[in-house]
Amino acid sequence: MGMFEDTDRYTSRISLEGQHCMFRKLEPTNDEQISQENISVVGSLKDLHYQNTGNVSVTPMARHPNFDAVEVHKRIECVDPEIAEDFGFKKDAQMEAPFRLIRPEKSNKIVPAVQLPTFIALSYCWHNPSWDSKDDPASIIMANAKMSWPISTSMVKALLLERTSWDEGIWIDQCCINQDDPQEKSQTIAFMDRIYEQARVVAVILEDIVIDDTERDLLEDLIQQCSNRGAMEPSVLLESNLTHRIVGLALKILSARWFTRAWCNHELLVSKNHIFIVGVQNLGHDQPKVLRITLKFLNSMISVCSRYSYTGAHDKHHSSLMARYRELRFLHVIFNPFGLGGGYNLSHAEMDGLFGFRLKSPVETLRNLQLFGATVAADKLAITLNIVGSALYYKGAERSEHDCGLLTSVVALTAGDPTVLCASGDRYNLFKQSSRSSWMQRPEHLDFVGIAGKVGTFRRLEYVPNFTLEEIVMDFHYIVSSADADLRRASEPFLTQAQQYIDGCIEMSKVDPMFELGATLAENREMKIQVLACALDCGSQWINVSASAKTSEDYPDSDLENAVEIFIINRGDELSIHSLAERYRDQYEVLVDFIETLMLDYVSPIDVPGWIPAWVSIGSSEMDRLLFMCPADTQKFFVMIPSLLLNADYTNCKRIFLLESVYSQKDIWKVVGKSLGFGGDLEVLGKQSTRLKKRQIIRG
Numbered sequence: 001m002g003m004f005e006d007t008d009r010y011t012s013r014i015s016l017e018g019q020h021c022m023f024r025k026l027e028p029t030n031d032e033q034i035s036q037e038n039i040s041v042v043g044s045l046k047d048l049h050y051q052n053t054g055n056v057s058v059t060p061m062a063r064h065p066n067f068d069a070v071e072v073h074k075r076i077e078c079v080d081p082e083i084a085e086d087f088g089f090k091k092d093a094q095m096e097a098p099f100r101l102i103r104p105e106k107s108n109k110i111v112p113a114v115q116l117p118t119f120i121a122l123s124y125c126w127h128n129p130s131w132d133s134k135d136d137p138a139s140i141i142m143a144n145a146k147m148s149w150p151i152s153t154s155m156v157k158a159l160l161l162e163r164t165s166w167d168e169g170i171w172i173d174q175c176c177i178n179q180d181d182p183q184e185k186s187q188t189i190a191f192m193d194r195i196y197e198q199a200r201v202v203a204v205i206l207e208d209i210v211i212d213d214t215e216r217d218l219l220e221d222l223i224q225q226c227s228n229r230g231a232m233e234p235s236v237l238l239e240s241n242l243t244h245r246i247v248g249l250a251l252k253i254l255s256a257r258w259f260t261r262a263w264c265n266h267e268l269l270v271s272k273n274h275i276f277i278v279g280v281q282n283l284g285h286d287q288p289k290v291l292r293i294t295l296k297f298l299n300s301m302i303s304v305c306s307r308y309s310y311t312g313a314h315d316k317h318h319s320s321l322m323a324r325y326r327e328l329r330f331l332h333v334i335f336n337p338f339g340l341g342g343g344y345n346l347s348h349a350e351m352d353g354l355f356g357f358r359l360k361s362p363v364e365t366l367r368n369l370q371l372f373g374a375t376v377a378a379d380k381l382a383i384t385l386n387i388v389g390s391a392l393y394y395k396g397a398e399r400s401e402h403d404c405g406l407l408t409s410v411v412a413l414t415a416g417d418p419t420v421l422c423a424s425g426d427r428y429n430l431f432k433q434s435s436r437s438s439w440m441q442r443p444e445h446l447d448f449v450g451i452a453g454k455v456g457t458f459r460r461l462e463y464v465p466n467f468t469l470e471e472i473v474m475d476f477h478y479i480v481s482s483a484d485a486d487l488r489r490a491s492e493p494f495l496t497q498a499q500q501y502i503d504g505c506i507e508m509s510k511v512d513p514m515f516e517l518g519a520t521l522a523e524n525r526e527m528k529i530q531v532l533a534c535a536l537d538c539g540s541q542w543i544n545v546s547a548s549a550k551t552s553e554d555y556p557d558s559d560l561e562n563a564v565e566i567f568i569i570n571r572g573d574e575l576s577i578h579s580l581a582e583r584y585r586d587q588y589e590v591l592v593d594f595i596e597t598l599m600l601d602y603v604s605p606i607d608v609p610g611w612i613p614a615w616v617s618i619g620s621s622e623m624d625r626l627l628f629m630c631p632a633d634t635q636k637f638f639v640m641i642p643s644l645l646l647n648a649d650y651t652n653c654k655r656i657f658l659l660e661s662v663y664s665q666k667d668i669w670k671v672v673g674k675s676l677g678f679g680g681d682l683e684v685l686g687k688q689s690t691r692l693k694k695r696q697i698i699r700g
Contacts, residue, residue, distance in 0.1 A: 020297035021223050023216070023280065026157045026288040039175055041098045069391035075414035079468055083410060086396030090190055093393060097187035099195075100176040101169030119169035120162055121199035123267040123274075124151055125207070125257045150174045155205050158277045158290040162203055171195060189379075190393030192263075193270040193386035202271040204264075206256040210279045211291050215249050218242065219291065244317040247308050250301035251324045253278065253293075259328075262372035266383040361419040362388045362412040366405060367443050377401045384408055390415075403431060406469070409440045413467065416460030421642060422653040423447045424605065424674040427700050430469055437700035438469045439671070444605070447654055447674075459649045471699045475643040476657070477689040479626070480616045482637045487630075488615050490533035497568050498532035504577030505592060515581055517592050527606050527613075528599055531627075534613045535598065538625045538679065540564040545623055546679035547594060550602065550652070560594055563587035602678040603629055604654075611673070619684040626680035628656050630673070636660060637672045646686055651677070659698075668697045 069089055077084040101119050149156050150172065159170065178184045188195075196202055211219070253276075258264045268274065276298060278291040305325055308318070366384045374380050381404040382394050392411065399407065406428040413420040425442030429435075466473045480487050490498075502525060505518030521528055535543050544561035566584055567577065581588040599606055603613060612632040616639070618624045631637065637658045645655035654674040662670045 020294040020300075021219060022292050023220070023289045024158060024161060024292050026154055026161075026290060039100055039102050041100050072411070072415050073392065075464060076410060079410055079414065083407065086394060086407070087392045087411070088190075088395045090391055090393050093187040093190050097184055097191065101171055102175060103167055103169045117167060117169050118164070118200040119171050120159065121196050121202045121267070121271070122151070122159065122170065122172045122205065123196070123202050123258070123264055123271075124155075124205040125261055125264065126150065151205050152207060152279075154279060154288055154290065155207060155277060157288075158292070159203050159205070162201065162275065164200070168200075171199065186393075186395050189382050190386070190395075192266065192383075193389070196267045196271040199271060199273075201273045201275055202267060204258065204268075204274055204276045206253065206258055206276060206278045209252055209256050210281050211249075212281045215245075215252075216280060216291075218245055218249065222246070243304065243308055244315055244321060246301065247305050247321050247325075248317075250298075250305050251321065251328070253298070253301070254328055255324075260373055262369050262374040262380055262383055265369070265372050266387060269387055361417050362390070362408050362415075363417060363419045363423065363443050366408045370401070377404055380404055381408060385411075402428065405442060406431070406438065406440060410469070414464060416464055418459075418461050418645065418650060418653065419443065419447065421645065422650075422655060422674065424654050436470075439467075439472050439698050439700045440469070441671075461644055463644070465644065471697050473697050476640040476659075476692045476696050477643055477646055477686065478692055479618065479639040479641065479656075479685075479689050481639065482630070482635065484616075486616050487639075488534070488537065489632075490530040490613065491537065494533040494536040495529065497536055498529045501568050501571075501577065501591075502529055502532065502595070505581075505588075508578045508581065512578065515578075515588070517589060520596055521592065524599065524606060528595055531598055531603060531606075531613045532595055534615050534627055535678075536564070536568065538615055538627065539622050540569060542622050542625055542679060543594075547597075550678075559587065559590050563591040563594075567591055598678065601652075602676060603627055604676050605629060605673075608673065615679075618680055618689065621681075621684075623679075624681050624684045626656075626685070627678040628675040630658055630675065635672070638669075640692075641685070641689075643691060646682065648682055651682070667692075668699060670700075671698060 069091075073084060073087060073089070076087065101117070103117070151159070163170075173188075177188050256278075274295045276293045276295070278293070280289040280291055282288050308315075309322055309325060362384050365387050366380060369380045369383060372380075374383075376398060378394060378396070378399045380401070381399070385393055390411070394407075409420045409423070409428070420440065423441040423443040424447055425444045427437040428440050428442065430438055502521045505515070506522050506525070508515045509518035540561045543564055544559075547560050563584070566587055567580055571577075571580065605611065606629065608629070610632055611629050613627060614630050615625055615627040618626055628639070630639070637660050640657050640659055641655050642657065645653070654676050656675045656677045658672040658674065659669040660672050661668070
């Protein structure tokens, strides 16, 4: 962007590239008086091509060579023809729906696709009646039209300042979609991802918070520091002696209602370039201003919050700030590795090779969306299909949240999403027979497949098993039954060793702040003792090899094996945990981290009443041992793994099925539960276990 040359009004506008935080003055203007004639059709949705604009390269599943929407739709028809009628093809809808923009130049001319103008997409929240705003959006009424801008006067002025030219368009859902045409609304909703993705910039309007004068002074000081450094990094913010004020300001911005809405989350995830505009308190004599920040700046402030959570414990403000931080339960969803937080940098060639969907599992996406609000429950299903890049869209009637979950599972599994097989929550009820259960289950927090530490990604199933809403047919590999002596529980002397180490770490954390990490072992203490005891029974070398197979970056070489030897096996009664921790600080932290990870990521679920850890040897070597969770009582069950999931791509999902035969017919099973497994060589497991090749039917 350069300077404007056609009017003096724009001569003060210069390129904003690289300016991540700034205050902008709002000069008096009449541009906000836009008539109905300014809302013109500039093309159709088919003219909005996915393309590489420099910031991101997108390969949506609507055009993905491995995603056959027609085939998926046929599979849905086999499951339930009525469900199939609720889904349409985006390629059909895009030919019909018009694409409108608000532009200063009054023109109804349909522009060829190659000439489609750049545009700004608005992302905002509908005004809440509880907002006390003197800047009423109704004060700007479009001439000759029965509508108003959905944002306040000052935000309209700030939005218009973002245009790079006189004729750059603005897209606002309320104004650019015919609200009286249900078909157009349905079609446009199906292409919301394309609209926000193709916008030059998405302007996020946060109207329910206002920056006061002290916060403005703080930001201006930070802007100066960043300018002096020539960059904007979290370290600049962390070095300030006013870190608690920075954290407080970040939490204030993140408390905006916009961050809690499902559609707003969708607009953030699918777009490539964002700015956030926040109101600034007007002292009366000052010219009105707004705060303009980029996503990079907001991410840096969130990084400060995260670091402050464990480095600012001695600050007097820490407790109250962290209470507010924990209330923002949606942060891990919005700023996730494959969304915006930036934990992983996969090339799109890698993404094409790995994913059955553009970003992640539809089942996981819908579950994350349950943290966000939506006026219409079915909107979350539409959002899910957009976020994962599906070539299908939902065109059916309003559905309950329960029904949307079951519909998502059907679509996901027909497209090869293995997450559906691994879900371990409550069973869904059948649509028209609520007293009967489907075999499909709601996903829990740790039910999602990951590849090589890349959480939220998955490989498609080799083939889609035959299934209906009531049952699924799969081959299984049998491992052990609850009646077999080979199924081992935690035993002495390993229980004593595990208890001594865990209790020692907990007590040490109380008297020495240098080792406060050990306090984390107090939660679920009894279960951690049993899990660690089972792991010790399998051997320190097995622990190290199995952990390295999961995440080699966290447990390189033999660090974990050495830690187990130092602190548990060869510790001796004369040496305290504290004295060893002072001498072997790195090994101490590695072992504590491993125990936490073992509990949360490797052998879950740990919170099912009556379940405890157990392990079984699946081969002749010490390395051929498998640790998992199962019922502790005398209930009879069989431990099996679906043959479809017996490969390295699915080691981070709950693929260990605990089944019981409760039906009179042979080979018909009911799921008692599912567990993650830790350890066990896959090749050995495939050879040593018995493959049940007959029709094994799972029912609700």
